[in-house]
Amino acid sequence: MEVLFASAVGVLVAAGVYLLLRARTFPVVLGLALISYAVNFYIFAMGRLRVGLEPIISEEATAYVDPIPQALVLTAIVIGFAMTAFVLVLALRANFDLGNDHVDGRPPEGER
Amino acid sequence: MNHWIVAPVVVPALFGVAIVLGTRGRLRSQRQLGLLATTALLAIAILLMVEARSGAVQVYALGAWPAPFGIVLVLDRLSAMMVLMTALVAFCSQLYAVSGPDARGANYHALFQFQLMGLCGAFLTGDVFNLFVFFEVLLIASYGLLLHGGGRDRVRAGLHYVVFNLVGSALFLIGVATIYGVTGTLNMADLAVKVAQVPEAEVSLLMSGALVLLVVFAIKAALLPVCFWLPLTYGSASAPVAALFAIMTKVGVYAIVRVYTMIFGGEAGPVANLAQPWLLPLALLTLVVGAIGALAGRRLRGLASYLVIASVGTMLIAVALGGEESLGAAFYYMAQSTFVLAALFLLVDLIASQRGATGDRLEPTGAVRQPVLLGGLFLLTAVAIAGLPPLSGFIGKVLVLRSALATPSAPWVYAAILGTSLLVLVAVSRAGSMVFWKVDEEGEKAAAISPAHGARVAAVVLLLALAVAMTAFAGPVVTFTNAIAAQVLHPADYVATVLAAKAAPATPADTHDAGGR
Numbered sequence: 001m002e003v004l005f006a007s008a009v010g011v012l013v014a015a016g017v018y019l020l021l022r023a024r025t026f027p028v029v030l031g032l033a034l035i036s037y038a039v040n041f042y043i044f045a046m047g048r049l050r051v052g053l054e055p056i057i058s059e060e061a062t063a064y065v066d067p068i069p070q071a072l073v074l075t076a077i078v079i080g081f082a083m084t085a086f087v088l089v090l091a092l093r094a095n096f097d098l099g100n101d102h103v104d105g106r107p108p109e110g111e112r
Numbered sequence: 113m114n115h116w117i118v119a120p121v122v123v124p125a126l127f128g129v130a131i132v133l134g135t136r137g138r139l140r141s142q143r144q145l146g147l148l149a150t151t152a153l154l155a156i157a158i159l160l161m162v163e164a165r166s167g168a169v170q171v172y173a174l175g176a177w178p179a180p181f182g183i184v185l186v187l188d189r190l191s192a193m194m195v196l197m198t199a200l201v202a203f204c205s206q207l208y209a210v211s212g213p214d215a216r217g218a219n220y221h222a223l224f225q226f227q228l229m230g231l232c233g234a235f236l237t238g239d240v241f242n243l244f245v246f247f248e249v250l251l252i253a254s255y256g257l258l259l260h261g262g263g264r265d266r267v268r269a270g271l272h273y274v275v276f277n278l279v280g281s282a283l284f285l286i287g288v289a290t291i292y293g294v295t296g297t298l299n300m301a302d303l304a305v306k307v308a309q310v311p312e313a314e315v316s317l318l319m320s321g322a323l324v325l326l327v328v329f330a331i332k333a334a335l336l337p338v339c340f341w342l343p344l345t346y347g348s349a350s351a352p353v354a355a356l357f358a359i360m361t362k363v364g365v366y367a368i369v370r371v372y373t374m375i376f377g378g379e380a381g382p383v384a385n386l387a388q389p390w391l392l393p394l395a396l397l398t399l400v401v402g403a404i405g406a407l408a409g410r411r412l413r414g415l416a417s418y419l420v421i422a423s424v425g426t427m428l429i430a431v432a433l434g435g436e437e438s439l440g441a442a443f444y445y446m447a448q449s450t451f452v453l454a455a456l457f458l459l460v461d462l463i464a465s466q467r468g469a470t471g472d473r474l475e476p477t478g479a480v481r482q483p484v485l486l487g488g489l490f491l492l493t494a495v496a497i498a499g500l501p502p503l504s505g506f507i508g509k510v511l512v513l514r515s516a517l518a519t520p521s522a523p524w525v526y527a528a529i530l531g532t533s534l535l536v537l538v539a540v541s542r543a544g545s546m547v548f549w550k551v552d553e554e555g556e557k558a559a560a561i562s563p564a565h566g567a568r569v570a571a572v573v574l575l576l577a578l579a580v581a582m583t584a585f586a587g588p589v590v591t592f593t594n595a596i597a598a599q600v601l602h603p604a605d606y607v608a609t610v611l612a613a614k615a616a617p618a619t620p621a622d623t624h625d626a627g628g629r
Contacts, residue, residue, distance in 0.1 A: 020275075020279070025271065028275055032275065032278050032279070032282075035279070035282045036278075036282060039282045039285045039286055039289075042285075042286060042289055043285060043289040045293075046289040046290065046292055046293030047293075066296075068292070068298075069289070069292070072241055072285075072288075072289070072292075075241075075245065076285055079245070079248050079281075080281075082252070083248070083252070083274075083278055083281070086252065086255065086274070087274050087275065087278060090255075090259070090267070090270060090271055090274055091271065093267055094267045094268065094270075094271050097262075097264050097267045098264060098267065098268060103271055103272065103275065104268070105264070105267075105268040105271075
């Protein structure tokens with residue numbers, strides 16, 4: 001499971017960075033979203049990967065998982081969601097105001 | 113528990129909501145509420161400063177959850193100084209804003225209050241993840257403020273700024289999560305204890321987490337090589353926003369000081385003084401790049417933005433040097449440069465508004481309407497920024513240089529600070545003579561331009577008066593900044609006070625007390 005999880009995080013970050021470097025607003029937004037997914041997985045993994053356990057300490061429980069990373073992920077998801085919404089609106093606004101979707105406001109020479 | 117500690121977070125939050133919901137978009141009542149809120153924040157900040165002066169560390173456990181399990185706010189000398197600086201700059205910036213710039217779009221004052229909430233929260237929190245949350249609060253408010261008023265330039269600069277900071281936030285989470293994965297705690301005081309006990313096998317993991325975090329703080333502080341977002345952003349923001357942003361880079365510097373001298377400081381065992389080897393060369397280069405950028409500036413705003421980068425370089429040189437004297441010098445320099453740079457951003461706007469279509473471009477045009485007033489203010493600002501005697505910039509640089517004397521890196525520090533002082537001096541003199549002396553008679557007639565609004569001049573004068581006061585009372589101020597440095601460098605008291613809250617969970621008496629207020 002560790003290998004699968006780690007590769008998933010790695011692939012998501014790689015894809016996210018690739019999209020970020022495309023320098024067009026829509027791929028950049030998607031890239032940011034992918035990176036934030038990867039980060040959420042990563043935080044989750046920092047509470048150690050355990051299957052079938054509850055994050056609750058009780059009389060009967062013999063083992064439990066760390067609840068704090070789950071709370072952190074929840075916070076990060078909420079913030080990431082809001083930020084993605086904001087950057088999407090900003091990207092649309094930039095597209096209307098600047099007439100193209102390049103992050104610098106004008107495409108480089110030789111590109112349309 | 114002292115409930116005033118949470119006030120710098122709660123008061124702007126409540127006023128921000130009140131401004132959104134209570135004023136139905138009427139600018140007049142928004143301005144009144146905004147000014148009231150900022151004045152209240154200033155009063156609270158002064159109160160907290162008085163409380164923190166003695167050096168007693170006070171802890172506020174949010175929701176009465178004891179540290180290190182709950183989130184705590186901690187008031188020590190450093191956070192009190194940062195909150196007071198924020199309140200002072202915010203007050204002057206708002207004084208400037210109410211005379212007109214806030215009318216160019218909706219909800220300026222609400223965004224302003226949320227920005228203050230994020231700033232004060234970031235300075236007061238004693239929890240690393242909570243620091244992330246407050247960073248996001250201040251960032252999202254700053255996105256709104258930066259874009260306030262709209263326009264193509266702002267949208268373009270805003271896009272860069274937002275995307276760059278979102279990547280920074282992702283890195284922040286990776287760093288924090290790694291540190292949590294190794295140490296199992298997020299509380300700063302607890303971290304300061306735990307990082308020294310990390311087993312050998314996990315030290316490198318902890319170090320990578322901590323250095324990822326350094327990248328994030330370097331982005332916020334505008335340290336080379338991640339400083340190039342700043343000139344475009346600050347150059348395109350409206351004047352009062354740029355003045356408030358003068359405090360934003362200090363959030364990064366504050367976080368570096370807090371994390372790398374308190375948590376990963378001299379007492380951190382295997383990870384002691386983790387960031388210092390990286391900080392010093394980068395800070396020296398940042399200073400040089402800032403000065404060269406200022407010299408190359410073709411607009412006054414661009415010049416001011418690069419001066420922000422140069423000031424960050426000077427501050428972080430002093431932080432990287434380590435000792436108590438250097439850190440004290442860093443705090444003195446931080447306070448005075450924040451006031452002076454905020455004044456410069458406001459002053460540049462005043463000058464630009466009297467130069468017609470030329471604006472802040474460094475080209476000859478008609479004389480400004482009030483050459484004596486604006487020229488005098490510019491002279492004062494320039495003297496303080498370049499570090500000429502007698503103003504506070506000189507004292508700040510002397511303190512940094514004096515503290516560097518005994519260190520092995522002294523030649524580099526001396527060469528960088530003295531050399532860049534000359535470059536900055538040339539840059540500001542050139543800008544000043546171009547604007548005030550090289551008057552083109554054919555240029556636009558100044559008579560048609562109305563004189564500067566009284567409140568705007570008052571805001572600039574107030575900020576410069578703070579710098580002058582820091583010069584006149586340099587003795588007591590330096591004694592205090594050295595006391596701040598001593599407290600930050602010897603966190604035993606801080607750690608003990610924060611973790612002592614663990615031994616005393618909320619008693620019924622405490623709960624009653626909280627309900628009673």
